[in-house]
Amino acid sequence: MPFRNLDSDVAYVGKAACAQCHADKFNTFTKSQMGRSFKPGFIEGSAANWEDAEPVYDPHRDLYYQAFNRGQDLLVMEFRISNGDTIHKRIEKIDYIVGSGQHTNSHMMDVNGFLYQVPITWYAQDGKWDLPPGFENNNSRFSRPITQACMGCHNAISSFVEGSENRFTELAHGIDCERCHGPGELHVSEKQEGQIVDVRQEIDYSIVNPAKLPIERQFDVCQRCHMQGATVYEEGKTPYDFRPGMDLASIMNVYSPRYSDSTSRFIMASHPDRLQMSDCFLGSRKASFDPMTCTTCHDPHLPIETLGRDHYQSVCQSCHAMPPDGESFSRSPTPTETSTASNPISAVAPPCAAPPSLRFEQNNDCVACHMPKSGSTDIPHVSVTDHYIRVVGVPGEREKITQDEFVGLASLIEDETSDVDLASGYMAYFEEVSDIPYFLDSAAVHLERAKSDRAVEALAPKLVRLRFLQEDFSAIVRLVRDVGPEVFQDAWTYYRIGEAYAAVGDEAEAAEYFFKAVEHNPEHLRFRNRLGMAYTSSGRFNEAIRMFDIVLNSNPKYEDAYNNRGFARAMHGDLSGAEDDFLMAVSLNPDAYQALANLSSLYVNTDEGEKARAYVERLLEYDPENEGYQRLKDLVDNSR
Numbered sequence: 001m002p003f004r005n006l007d008s009d010v011a012y013v014g015k016a017a018c019a020q021c022h023a024d025k026f027n028t029f030t031k032s033q034m035g036r037s038f039k040p041g042f043i044e045g046s047a048a049n050w051e052d053a054e055p056v057y058d059p060h061r062d063l064y065y066q067a068f069n070r071g072q073d074l075l076v077m078e079f080r081i082s083n084g085d086t087i088h089k090r091i092e093k094i095d096y097i098v099g100s101g102q103h104t105n106s107h108m109m110d111v112n113g114f115l116y117q118v119p120i121t122w123y124a125q126d127g128k129w130d131l132p133p134g135f136e137n138n139n140s141r142f143s144r145p146i147t148q149a150c151m152g153c154h155n156a157i158s159s160f161v162e163g164s165e166n167r168f169t170e171l172a173h174g175i176d177c178e179r180c181h182g183p184g185e186l187h188v189s190e191k192q193e194g195q196i197v198d199v200r201q202e203i204d205y206s207i208v209n210p211a212k213l214p215i216e217r218q219f220d221v222c223q224r225c226h227m228q229g230a231t232v233y234e235e236g237k238t239p240y241d242f243r244p245g246m247d248l249a250s251i252m253n254v255y256s257p258r259y260s261d262s263t264s265r266f267i268m269a270s271h272p273d274r275l276q277m278s279d280c281f282l283g284s285r286k287a288s289f290d291p292m293t294c295t296t297c298h299d300p301h302l303p304i305e306t307l308g309r310d311h312y313q314s315v316c317q318s319c320h321a322m323p324p325d326g327e328s329f330s331r332s333p334t335p336t337e338t339s340t341a342s343n344p345i346s347a348v349a350p351p352c353a354a355p356p357s358l359r360f361e362q363n364n365d366c367v368a369c370h371m372p373k374s375g376s377t378d379i380p381h382v383s384v385t386d387h388y389i390r391v392v393g394v395p396g397e398r399e400k401i402t403q404d405e406f407v408g409l410a411s412l413i414e415d416e417t418s419d420v421d422l423a424s425g426y427m428a429y430f431e432e433v434s435d436i437p438y439f440l441d442s443a444a445v446h447l448e449r450a451k452s453d454r455a456v457e458a459l460a461p462k463l464v465r466l467r468f469l470q471e472d473f474s475a476i477v478r479l480v481r482d483v484g485p486e487v488f489q490d491a492w493t494y495y496r497i498g499e500a501y502a503a504v505g506d507e508a509e510a511a512e513y514f515f516k517a518v519e520h521n522p523e524h525l526r527f528r529n530r531l532g533m534a535y536t537s538s539g540r541f542n543e544a545i546r547m548f549d550i551v552l553n554s555n556p557k558y559e560d561a562y563n564n565r566g567f568a569r570a571m572h573g574d575l576s577g578a579e580d581d582f583l584m585a586v587s588l589n590p591d592a593y594q595a596l597a598n599l600s601s602l603y604v605n606t607d608e609g610e611k612a613r614a615y616v617e618r619l620l621e622y623d624p625e626n627e628g629y630q631r632l633k634d635l636v637d638n639s640r
Contacts, residue, residue, distance in 0.1 A: 003208045003245045004186055011185040012157050015176035018184060021191065025301045026177070032303045033100040034175040038155040041094040041108075042072040047101025048122035048129070050074065056120055056129050061139050061591070063088075065120045067129055074107070076120050078141065080590055088590040092142060094118055096171070098154050102304065103268075103382045106132050108146055111555045113167045114525065115146035123381035133379050141589070142557065152239030153225035160240065164523035180221055180300060182208040182244045208244045215291050219272055220248035220413075222294045227412050228269035228378075229256035230428035232421070254412040255425035259405055268376035271387040273412055278389035280319075283349065309365060316366035321351035325364075378433075408442070419446040420454070420462065427465055440469055457483050461493045468496040476500035491520035495527055498534065507537040525551050529561050536564065541572040559588040563595035570602060578602060586615075593622060600632050609639025 004010070019026035029035045039045040053067040066077040074094040080087050095110040103125065107118040119141050121132040131139060145166035151158055156172030156179055178184055187207035197204035203212050210221050221244045233239070233252045242251040256273065272294065275281050284292035297315050299307070352359070354369065362368040372392055373383040409425050411417045417425070426443035430436070443466055450459060460483050467475045477500050480488075488494060498513035511534035517527040532547035548565035551558050566581030579602060585595035596615045603612035613636050619629040 003182065003205050005182045005184070005207050006243050006245050007186075010183045012178050012183040013185050013188055014172070015156070015174075015178070017188050018177040022177075028303070028306075029177065029301045030174065032301065033102050034179075034300065036100040037098070037175045038171070039097050039173050041074045041096050043069050043074060044072065045097055046074065046105055046122070047124055048105050049127065053129050056131060058119075058131060058135075058139050060137060061141075063139070063141075063590075065129075065131075067120055067122075076107070076118055078119070090142075090588065092118060103379070103384070109142065111557055113161065113169060114164075114555050115151075115166050115168060116142055117144040117146060118142065125383060126381040128381065130381060136380070143559070149231065149239045157240055161523055163521045165521070165526060167523055180208075180210055180244055210244060211295070213245060215293060217245055217247070218293050218295075220244075220246070223248055223254075223272045223413065226269050226271045226294075227254050227273060228267050229254040229412060230409075230425055230432050231255075232424045232428050249414045253414050253417065253421065253425070255409040255422075255429055256412055257429070258407045258410045267378040268382065268384055274387040275389070278387070280349075280389045309367070312367050313365070316370075319349040320366070322364065322366075323352060323356075323359075325356070325360075327356060406438075419450040420459070422446045423450065423462060423466070427462075427469060430469060440466065444470075457487045460487050461490065464488070464493050464496050464500075468499065473500040473503035477504055477506075491517045491524065491527065494520065495530065498530065502534060502537070507534055510534045511538055511540075523554070525555055525558060525561075529558070529564060532561070532568070533564055536568045536571065541568050544568040545572065557588060559585050559592060559595075562588070563592060563598060566595070567598055570598070575602065575606060591622070593619060597629070597632070600636075604632060604635045604639065607639065609636045612636050 015026065015030070043050060048067070050067060050069040056065040056067075057063075058065070062080060064079050064081070066079070068075055068077065074097075076092055076094060078088070078090045078092075092109050094107045096108040096115075098106045098108060101122075101124050103123070105122040105124070107120060108115050109118050117132060117140075119131060119135055119139055120129060122129055135144075147166050148160045151160070151168070151171075154175075156174060156176040158168050158172050159170040161167040161169060184207060187204070190206050195206075197206075199209075203209065210218055213221070220242075224242055231252055231254050234250065237251045239252075242248060256267070256270065275292075275294070281292045284290075297312060298304075352366070358369070367385065370389050370392060371385050371387060374386050375383050409422065409429060411421070411425070414421070423443040423446035426439045426446065430439040430443070447459060447462055447466060456463075456479075460479060463479055464476050467473070467479070476497060480497055480500075488497065494513045494517040498510045498517065501507070501510035501513060511531065514527060514531035514534050518524070518531050521527055528547055528551050532544045532551070535541070535544035535547060545565060545568050548561050548568065551561040552565065555561075562581045562585035566578040566585065569575075569581060570578035579599070582595045582599035582602065585592045586599065589595075596619055600612040600615045600619065603609060603615075612632065616629065616632045616636055619626070620633060623629060
């Protein structure tokens with residue numbers, strides 16, 4: 001449809017511009033769950049309990065996390081206790097709160113615009129603090145980057161720094177009007193010029209009204225963020241390229257696993273997928289009136305809690321007749337019981353056939369019976385309404401819970417996918433969700449099939465990614481030599497090739513590819529850190545130190561860069577600077593074992609063995625069979 005704000009030249013103007021004319025919608029939306037999705041890290045905006053927060057313990061890392069506040073400021077302390085003493089303590093300020101608080105409040109810290117997730121989350125339904133989703137078995141502490149993809153769903157369009165992984169110059173505060181209506185610059189300017197459209201008679205094409213979109217495009221507006229899985233973007237597209245009214249498939253696709261029975265197992269943000277499995281949705285597509293959509297039940301301008309049970313009851317019963325209290329439809333319902341003048345579908349929608357006892361038990365709540373709350377497979381301590389509307393738990397119906405038989409990945413956005421697309425989906429799922437090897441086996445099968453109609457050169461970046469995930473680095477080197485380096489053009493592929501050359505011992509060639517990755521993404525700190533390591537391995541110590549300086553000037557809490565710069569300084573003869581860097585790395589991360597080993601070795605080699613003793617004991621406690629650590633201990637013992 002010809003909405004003119006889909007043009008890439010039309011800018012976003014922010015929700016304050018919308019409030020000038022749409023104050024009623026603005027005032028309710030900013031109080032809604034989406035409007036409260038992202039806010040500064042002050043106690044007044046938090047749904048959590050900060051006054052008597054219980055420490056959260058990570059048994060895998062032997063670390064505690066204590067949430068606390070100092071006035072309006074929110075903080076988290078990471079600490080470790082040994083024999084009754086605190087042997088590690090690190091305090092970080094929380095700069096942003098993510099989530100409305102209906103289910104969770106997660107938290108971020110800002111280091112010169114580089115955003116990282118803080119390892120503590122408030123779970124509102126259970127009223128407790130715990131590790132964030134994904135941190136339970138792999139606690140990345142303060143180093144998990146908040147990328148453009150993360151921000152793309154949890155907040156309004158913000159100023160992302162191109163060429164970085166996680167740097168932003170300005171952040172919006174909450175999902176805003178333009179996420180569903182598209183950028184408002186054109187609409188605002190025309191209204192200010194007096195170009196008014198009577199929307200009761202015609203469509204104002206200066207801005208998207210989702211209600212005027214075709215059904216598929218309406219779903220795309222919601223699916224952009226409420227269809228979770230492994231996301232694969234089209235070549236050259238970014239998370240900010242989608243605008244309401246576009247075909248979402250032209251920007252991205254989402255892949256989710258299917259099992260022999262996927263009734264009982266689902267992830268939290270899968271509402272459109274679950275809804276579209278429902279007979280209510282499928283039946284509405286065949287009826288002679290507007291099909292069912294997300295807004296059939298939800299008004300996105302209002303907080304969910306303001307709608308209440310009666311609202312959802314009325315939606316269900318506008319199509320499905322409810323027997324009088326104490327009665328059951330054991331007969332065919334009368335036309336009066338099954339139809340209303342406003343909803344033709346009610347003539348074909350089945351009435352509620354539940355026995356009176358079950359209806360009484362559920363307080364005649366349609367949603368409680370047919371959309372039961374359930375825990376999701378990806379977010380702990382959270383129960384969500386299952387949007388797969390169905391008959392649950394009545395005689396003759398049994399909910400299957402066995403999920404062992406994996407069928408394959410389903411494409412949730414595109415109807416048809418190529419072998420290359422499916423291979424990308426399997427690799428993304430392996431990286432983002434589950435590192436089970438058969439996802440890579442499936443990716444390999446689809447890439448092999450794709451060779452029947454595509455040249456190896458065209459598939460080379462995908463093959464590099466697959467071999468990188470399989471850790472088959474020699475295969476990457478052979479492929480690069482076969483097809484030539486000119487077929488590769490993106491930073492991540494250059495980075496993966498660099499890792500492959502480093503793995504086979506060619507540090508000079510590795511440095512060349514890491515350099516290309518940095519050229520393409522100059523503010524990507526992980527790429528710069530890795531380039532510095534390659535320079536060190538190649539004996540280019542001055543260049544290495546300059547590279548680490550750039551990383552640490554950008555992010556003075558980048559713990560790996562301290563260890564790496566310390567090693568380069570030590571090799572270059574700056575032992576005092578090296579000691580400072582190793583100590584800083586250990587203060588930021590008590591388990592920085594490479595830094596502990598480097599620091600111990602430095603002390604041993606400068607005849608300060610006793611300084612090394614405590615660090616060597618920590619290393620041996622971590623890995624008592626390590627021969628290198630044992631040699632360090634022998635050297636310390638002999639230095640007495």
